[in-house]
Every structure is written in structure tokens, then in C-alpha cells.
Amino acid sequence: MxxxxxxxxxxxxxxxxxxxxxxxxxxxxxxxxxxxxxxxxxxxxxxxxxxxxxxxxxxxxxxxxxxxxxxxxxxxxxxxxxxxxxxxxxxxxxxxxxxxxxxxxxxxxxxxxxxxMLRQTADCRAPALDLSRAATCNFIAAQDPSICMSPFPDNYYTLADSTTETGRRINFTSGAMPENASGSVINPSPYLASDGFSQGQTISVRVPGLDNPAALAQTNPVGLVDPSRYLDPSAPVMVLDARTRERQPIWVEIDSNASSPAQTNLLIRPMVNFDPATRYIVVLRNLKDASGNLLKAPDGFRYYRDFLRSTNSRVNGRRSFYEDIFKRLRAAGIRRSNLYLAWDFTTASDENNSSRALSMRDQAFAALGDTDLADRKVQGTAPEFKVDSVQVNPSSTVARRIAGTFEVPCFLDHPTSSSECASGATLNLGPEGLPQQNGTYEANFECIVPNSIADPDSVDPELLPEESLRGRAIVYGHGLMGSIGGEIHAESQRRTAAKGFTICGTDEIGMSTGDIVTVTGALMDLSNFPKVADRLQQGLLNEMYLGRLMIHPDGLVSKAAFRVDPDLPEPADVPGGDGDAAVPEGSDLEPVLETGEDVRGWYRGISQGGIMGGALMALAPDFDRGALGVGAMNYSVLLTRSGSWGTYGAFFNPAYPNQLERPLALSLIQMLWDRGEPNGYAHRMTANPLPGTPPHDVLFDTAFGDHLVTNWQTNVQARTVGAKAVAPLITNSRWPGVDWAWGIEPITTYPYSGSAVAYWDSGPLRPGVEPESTLGTDPPPITNTPPLTGEDPHEHPRVTDTAVEMIDRFLRTDGAVTNPCAPGPCLAGGWTAP
The missing domain is CATH 2.60.40 (Immunoglobulin-like)
Structure with a gap:
């Protein structure tokens, strides 16, 4: 010894x-x-x-x-x-x-x-800490007393909970949450039921010095243009799985919407969504300022990194917690001494994100008599519905435009309206935290029936789909804050319907025209955001009920509006003249929809409908495939990269004037949004379905350089759901030096059975036909700002023949991904690639 x-x-x-x-x-x-x-x-x-x-x-x-x-x-x-x-x-x-x-x-x-060794130099002495907010705020990166939850997400704001799948539960407090210009603090209560953070959570942290483009270039973390660099041995920014030590694909950027470096956060985003119910460690090391000087770690973090002694119980109470982080990082070959900052967070479980919508779905379909939604069988009764109007021959290719209402179980609770499901309502949660039915809701629907179904003799034989393809049912999802009435008869729907589809849709409540006041109000006071996220879930149920109504033998085809008498002089006319009249049993009137126990429906959504369709496809019992036009996921990332943010940011930005808190605030509400948009369902959208749900395939038909829905998040969704690329996605000369298709495996053999992403490119900037007009668009910005140059190609794919053909061949019983654009990339907007 x-x-x-x-x-x-x-x-x-x-x-x-x-x-x-x-x-x-x-x-x-x-x-x-x-x-x-x-x-x-x-x-x-x-x-x-x-x-x-x-x-x-x-x-x-x-x-x-x-x-x-x-x-x-x-x-x-x-x-x-x-x-x-x-x-x-x-x-x-x-x-x-x-x-x-x-x-x-x-x-x-x-x-x-x-x-x-006794550390005695000025640099090494234990610095004084402002712990005045330590009861509610993690002080490890505290630089500005006006912000609390930085970094975010952070397990500091969780509690251990053995009853959850993750072992954690969110523990936000009023003292930590951002407040708006009126002094209203975001209500933490709606978050407390969550067992973790969003699977697509933006990581936000204030790093003084790394708050300008020059400093970002000096630090040189992985970015959007070179995503494979997330594996670089010397990467200055990393996110690791705490158990496996595997690195998460990410990209790093600064908030380009901030007005000055002092108001700028560092943002870290997943290239593929984080895994559910998983603990991650965020690593910042060897960070540099604009001159290339190494940045000193925050004083609060140094107490743990350097093991500085303290007599404060709040500091010492978390030492073992950080020691665990340091040991895991050491096992991954990451030196403690090089760290600028490190912390951990835990993602929410799939159950956390989906249990409410699944419960609503299962209760609603059980009320119809169908309790096995994974068997791909239409069972039980059809929802109740009523036809209100029929417009005959509204256009040259459409025989009928039909409007009506249908009854859906309501799971919302409105404090003042006589309609419990009215805009502004929130979920009616029971003691177990799951929604309980609260009456019924009268949802609207509109449909178009094309001539190719109702009056095939009027269609050019070369354009007429074969008889077996006529009567396919599509549920259509409309655009941002829109309505089904505003889009059901648009050119894009008419083109698709001509392929033999009867197309119906309903307002995507939660984010429809009728919700504009609620949504803009929520942007000014985020305590009201559950009114948006909760009603979106009711909207998803409405679309599922409409899908069942379309393919059930006792559904829409039980009314005259959805039957055709080919012997009438004008086949588009409603037999008997009353669209709401019941069709007698055994009638020989021809249905405009294919129905039956084994019949499947399809989904087609564009813009917001292409976004929300991802969540719907993860839940829907009656759809096998969905075409998600210019779709993506994760609204908290989409917003500032969208040309629409000028409109909606005009409500949000003045209400939340602290620019350092804006990324945090948007990242916060994503945790609630996840229950009503595809970001919370992406891992279960396709081959790994939710309980009691059949598997699905999705096709993303996307506009390169889209001004409204950023391509970056389309690609994140494609990677997360396991979609392959209809290659080449773009011409090689279109964006040299950028690994655009990183992580998306190309399809090598067609037809391909599975999920896919395809891009339609309208070409680079070039003079238009009209004086001073411009055609084409630039590639999407690599900053978190909207595209501002050229024409917006957002609407191009939906009216491009190759896109319509690809969708038609995908939305079939024997459907698959084809490539009508071969051998080159898919083009639109009149551009022919060189």
C-alpha cells in the first residue's frame, strides 16, 4: 500500500x-x-x-x-x-x-x-454565476437574462417518470416560458402530458460570437450543401444517440431572420427525424468567431466541464447528471476539454404523438361497427350524410359538382359556441388523457365527377381511361388556410379526375378558411395554439370518415347525386332531379364510385393538403397510397422558409419582439403540432404502421425551388419515411456542388412498389415571353428564409402531364411508382433542359 x-x-x-x-x-x-x-x-x-x-x-x-x-x-x-x-x-x-x-x-x-491541481489563474477560477432564475432556467449557457430556455430542447425541463415509454415527462413552468409583447406567458400546461420533445425538434441555442455568417464559415459545421459531413471526425457540432453513440444526420445554420448578431441563435436541425423515445446528446466543441478565435465556454457549463467547485446546491445537484454525459462522450472519442457546451434531450414516443388521434379514429369507426381497421375491409355502416346541391356540367371535363354535409363524432370542447367542434375548440380530454366524444359535427364536403365516369361517350377515346379504372375514390386535401369549395374544381383536380377519379374533399379544419381568426390569434398568443393543433386532429378524423363514405356501398352512392342514368339525353343530369334522393335497393343506376368490402380509396393533397396528408396516411384505414403534392413536414421549420411567412409573420413577430425567443417559441409549439401534422407520424407513415393500421405508400410530387413549401423539409420527410428518388431529381448542371439527393436512394427498376419522391424543375432564371417577365427560379436558399427570385413553381407539377400520369399509375389497386420522365429529370413550366 x-x-x-x-x-x-x-x-x-x-x-x-x-x-x-x-x-x-x-x-x-x-x-x-x-x-x-x-x-x-x-x-x-x-x-x-x-x-x-x-x-x-x-x-x-x-x-x-x-x-x-x-x-x-x-x-x-x-x-x-x-x-x-x-x-x-x-x-x-x-x-x-x-x-x-x-x-x-x-x-x-x-x-x-x-x-x-489547484486552479488559480483568472481564466480558471470559478466564475460568479447569476442563479436568480436557476429554479426554472438551465444556467449552463445563460448569456442573456431575457431568455431562459436556451439551449432547447433540454432534459433540464423534464422529470423522471417510470409510467411513460421514455421514462421522462415534460416539466415546463410558467417562469421559463416565453412571453408576448402584452406580457402573456405561454401556458405550459398543454405540454405537461408529453413524454419528450418533438422528433423533428429544432435545437436552438445562443452562442455569442457564433452569430454571423463569417463565424459560421470559420467554425464550418455540417450544412445543407454537404450533409455527409455530419460524420466528420472533427465536426464541431454533433448530435449523438446517448445509448449507441451513433451520430444523427443534422445541419447547422444561424437564424438569418434576426436583425443583428446580438439577436441571432445557432440552429441545429435533423436531416432525418430523430428516433422516437430516444435520448440524444448535443455537442458543441471548438467553436470559432469571425476571426477564427476559439470561443470560451459559458461560465455555467464550465462548472461541470472543468469540475469547478461550488457550494451551491443547484449547481452540485446536477453534477452526476453531466458526468454521465461526459462519460458517454468520452466513449465516443469526444474530449471533455474541447467542449463549448453539451447537454441532452429525449424525444417523445410515437404513442405520445399518435394516441389521441388513434383513439378518436378507433372510437369513431367502432361507432360505425368496424373494430378491425388493419384488415383493409369495409365493415359496419356508413356515416350519415346529406346532399345539398348538384351543379351539372360546371366545366368541359366535369359532369357534376356536388356539395353536402356528413356527420362525424366530435371530440372537441368549445367554451362558448353551440357547436362543440367550432373553430377555437380544444380536445375534450378524459381522465386518462384521451379524447372523449362530445356530440357530433356536421362536416362539409364537395365532389367532382368527371365526364370520363358520368359520360364516357363524350370523351376522346384516346383520353378515356379503361373501364376498370373509372370510379376510383380520391379524398382531396386543399391548400394553406383554404377551403374545399375554393379548390375542388381547380384545373389540377379536373386533370386528375379525368383519369377516372371521383374526387371529394372537406375543409381541413384547424387550418382552413374558417380558422383564420383562430390561427392568427394563436400566432399573437401561443397559449392559444392548442386550438389549432387539437382541431387539426378532428380534421384528420373528418377526412377518414369521408374516405369511408366514398367507398362504402351505403355511402355516397346511396344517393342519386352519385348515380348515373346513361339512357338520359344528358347523362350528367341527376336521375330524378333530386341529388339527395335515396337510390332504391337493386337500382340499375350506375354508381360514380367503386364500392365494396375490399375496395380501397386513395388520397391526393396539394400544398397544405400535401403536408397534412402525411399525418392522414399514417392513420387512415381505407387508403393504401397517397400522392402528397408539394408536401413536406414540420411547420416550425417550414414557416420562416415560406413565402407565406410575410403574411403570418406580421402577426407573430410583433407579438414576440424578443428575436432570441422566436426560434424557441416556434420550436415549442411543434411539440403540440406533432399530434396533428406529419412530423409526429413520419416514422409510422409507411412500412411501420401504427397499431390497428394498415401499411401505406406515399408519393411526393414536388416543385424544385418551391417558394411556399421548402424542398429541404420535403427531403427530410422522404428520408424519414424511407422514400426512394425518381432519379435524377434534377439535372447535374442545375445546382453543382450540392449533394441534393443525399440520403435518398435512387429507384433503379420500374415499376417500383414503395414510397418515392420526384421533383419537377421549371428551370433556371430566364426571360419570359412578356416584357420584363421572368421564368424559372433559383434553387432553394440555404438560409432559413423564403425564396425571393423568379417565378414560384409551387403550382407547376399538379398541372404537368408527367406528374398527373405518375399519380394516376400510383393510385391504383396494383399501383406503383413509374417514371414517365425517363431518362432525364422531370420538367415543368415549359422548360426543356439543355
């Missing part, structure tokens, strides 16, 4: 031969003199080899040389000598650092007791 002073064990009855003690382990004396002062005693005359070594956490406790070797000479036995051990050049650097360091001296074969 070693004695306290480092004395060599002696044989029985003899005195020890050598003893060694560290006189002064202070940092300042060592740096001032360049030596470590020790005392050595030898029981014999002669020389003794003496050297100091040190160890750190990063070195895994292994002692490494700190000083040169000294050979002090002892003139007599038992003599004590003071020995100055000269620091090596590396040793001087080590002593100057602020790492928690143990020093040990070896004299002969004797080792002194390890002694902690």
Missing part, C-alpha cells in the same frame, strides 16, 4: 527507502516558476529518479509525463530534499488549461498520493 505521503513499503522490521510529497500543486506557482516543487526523502545515499505525471478525465485516468526527469543526489541516508521538477513544454500547456487535473510524483519506485 502507499502511505499518505507516498512512502515506499518496507520489509518487515526495516525503514522505507524513499518517500515523496507534493509541496505545492497550485497552478500559479507552477506557471510562474515553470516547475513543480516536491520533497523527496531517501533512506540511502545516491541518486533517485523523480518525475511528475498528471491525469485528466479525457485521459481516462492514465498518468502521463508532466515534467522532465530529475536526479537529485542524497549525501546522507534519511535526508529530505526539495526538488523543482521542470515542466515540459507540453506540461506547461497542460497546467495552463483549466481541466480538472490530478498530479502524482514518482520517486524511484514510489508514487505519491494523487493531488488535484
Amino acid at each position: 502507499l502511505l499518505a505521503s507516498g512512502v515506499e513499503p518496507a520489509a518487515a522490521g526495516t525503514k522505507p527507502k524513499v518517500a515523496v510529497e507534493i509541496v505545492d500543486a497550485g497552478q500559479n506557482p507552477m506557471l510562474n516558476r515553470g516547475v513543480l516543487k516536491v520533497k523527496v526523502r531517501s533512506a540511502r545515499k545516491g541518486k533517485v529518479r523523480v518525475r511528475a505525471l498528471s491525469s485528466t478525465f479525457d485521459g481516462k485516468g492514465v498518468m502521463k509525463p508532466l515534467t522532465d526527469v530529475a536526479w537529485p543526489y542524497f549525501k546522507r541516508a534519511g535526508q529530505w530534499r526539495t526538488v523543482n521538477l521542470r515542466l515540459t513544454s507540453t506540461g506547461r500547456i497542460q497546467v495552463a488549461s483549466c481541466q480538472d487535473r490530478d498530479i502524482q510524483v514518482k520517486a524511484g519506485n514510489v508514487k505519491s498520493r494523487r493531488k488535484a
